[in-house]
Amino acid sequence: MKSTDIPVNDIMPLVEVPDYSLYYFIALVVIGLAISVSVVVLLLKKYRSRRLNERKQLYRQLGAIDFSDPKRAAYAISEIGYRFAHDNERTASVYQNLFERLEPYKYAPTVNKIDQETIGYYRLYLEIIDA
Known part of the structure; x- marks a missing residue:
């Protein structure tokens, strides 16, 4: 083994x-x-x-609004301008003032041309937004 x-x-x-x-x-x-x-x-x-x-695109649209049709211009300013209204307190107050000035041009069937004072407020609003 x-x-x-x-x-x-x-x-x-x-x-x-x-x-x-x-x-x-x-x-x-x-x-x-x-x-x-x-x-x-x-x-x-x-x-x-x-x-x-x-x-920037909305700002360009807001700056290029045509005032030949006041009703359409008032609606466009109100709609596009609302997007910038909540940036700060100053833009909110200027937008509210501009919105109140544009009301007579929105709700009437026939409207006159937008007066120079309202256009001045519009231009002021543009300057405030741009700053």
Whole structure:
């Protein structure tokens, strides 16, 4: 019979394997957060610039109103001017004054030309918005 006490020489002892998975996970989370933050910042910048462009476009529309049709002009000034009325207290009060001066030109079936005093308030409102 053969002996069972044969030494095994070709099996190596266990080798310690370094575990870097935690470092890889942390690096992945940091990179993911950096990308997420940069996407949010870019979207905010784009939204703000678009909002400013809308404001400039509305200002141009408000400044280019034609007074040949007083009823349509009064409605346009009231509608577009409302968007700027809540900027600060001064624009709100000037808009309210202008709105009250434009009321006779909106609700009557036939209206006269808009008087120079109301046009002066309109131009003052434009200057306040532009400042």
